[in-house]
Amino acid sequence: MEQHSSIFAMFGGIRPMARAVDEAPSNIAAWKRVGRIPAEKQPHVLAVGLKLGLPITAEHVVFPLGRPHATYDDLPPMPAPVLCDRQTDSQRSADRPSI
Template identity: 45%
Template sequence: MTSDTDLFARLGGTRAVADMIGEPPSTVQSWKTARRIPSTKQPMVIEKVRNAGHIITAHDVVFPFGVPATPIEQKKAA
């Protein structure tokens, strides 16, 4: 992603994303809570978000909160 902010915040919040992609806000909120967008929905999210004029990559959708730390990185941080 282009910043430390999660994808949902970058796009204006849960409701804004829901409106953009045509999903209920509760569905998008469940994705945010789970910290993942279902793989079956990822291509649609990319297409609709791009059509709304945002720059988004597959990486942004696969890792909406950034790439998780590896176990080695977690151990170094501890």
């Protein structure tokens, strides 16, 4: 099964995608350059892709150049949890009866 690297490749390139979603090719090129499709255009792009029979999902529209590859090894270590049995000022004031 062929794996497409981006939603732009799934549509066949910038110009075919521009024709399909009725946008200027310069807009599609800008989307590709910045690596995101504007939020207000995403539902339309997804609907057009599905209507054309392309195997796209919402993830393809949100991450048009592919999902960033972050593994747990790439992430900084999680800080140790801080446990405290003392109440904050706002918690203490909530326990006091109001006069």
